[in-house]
Amino acid sequence: MQALCTQAKSFTRLLDEAECYRQLRQLRWPDGQVRCPYCGSEYITKCWTYFRQPACRRYQCGCCGLSFNDKTGTIFEHTKLPLAAWFLGFYLAQLSQSTAAIARELPCDYHTAQRIVWLVREQVVRLEEGRVLQGTVEADEIYVTAGHKGQAPGGGCKALTFPPSAEGQKARTGTRERGQG
Ligand SMILES: [Zn+2]
Numbered sequence: 001m002q003a004l005c006t007q008a009k010s011f012t013r014l015l016d017e018a019e020c021y022r023q024l025r026q027l028r029w030p031d032g033q034v035r036c037p038y039c040g041s042e043y044i045t046k047c048w049t050y051f052r053q054p055a056c057r058r059y060q061c062g063c064c065g066l067s068f069n070d071k072t073g074t075i076f077e078h079t080k081l082p083l084a085a086w087f088l089g090f091y092l093a094q095l096s097q098s099t100a101a102i103a104r105e106l107p108c109d110y111h112t113a114q115r116i117v118w119l120v121r122e123q124v125v126r127l128e129e130g131r132v133l134q135g136t137v138e139a140d141e142i143y144v145t146a147g148h149k150g151q152a153p154g155g156g157c158k159a160l161t162f163p164p165s166a167e168g169q170k171a172r173t174g175t176r177e178r179g180q181g
Contacts, residue, residue, distance in 0.1 A: 015084045015087075015088060016084065017055045017082055017083060017084050018054075018055040020055070020082075020083040020084045020086075020087050021055040021056055021057070021070055021083060023087075024070055024071070024074070024076070024083065025057070025070055028070070028074070034047075034059055036059075036061035036063065036064060036066065036068065037068055037072050037073035038061065038064050038066050038068065039061065039063050039064040039066075041061055041062070041063035041064065043061065043062035043063050044059050044060065044061060044062060045060045045061070045062035046059065046060035046067075047059050047060075050069075055083075056069055056070050056071065056083075057069060057070050071083075075119055081106070081108055081112060085106045085108065086116065088105070088106065089102050089105075089106055089108075089113065089116040090116065090119075090120055092105060093116055093117045093120040093121075094120060099113045099114050099117050100113070102116060102117065
């Protein structure tokens with residue numbers, strides 16, 4: 001964890017909220033032309049900032065009349081977590097940090113960290129969509145939660161783990177053969 005904290009300190013530039021919003025605007029509108037997420041118009045009549053979020057710009061569309069901000073229509077919309085925390089969370093998730101570790105580093109609650117991890121995984125799947133694996137393919141092992149062990153596929157109730165007996169024997173795992181125990 002010490003190494004992680006040291007690494008996070010080197011991200012001062014990214015952790016600057018104004019810089020994060022600049023990065024977001026550059027990703028959304030690479031040519032610098034703000035477009036309305038509702039009608040696609042480039043006719044913006046007004047641009048202002050929030051008192052509590054001076055880094056976030058709000059715009060008024062001159063075509064449909066609706067207002068929107070830098071985060072409207074993105075995964076950051078309606079979130080109270082600072083943009084810098086999201087960016088750092090994405091970075092940590094890409095480093096395969098655990099959800100609990102991300103929640104500690106940001107800091108945020110476990111469910112928010114879990115959402116960040118899922119968003120990163122969804123994005124990775126989207127980017128890899130259509131990619132055909134070739135040659136020798138290796139897959140990592142899968143972790144099965146204890147709650148699902150011994151259950152038949154599809155939620156069946158064929159338990160394969162038996163509870164300890166009254167004599168205090170350990171639970172046995174496996175299929176029960178006829179005539180045994
Ligand atoms: Zn519009």
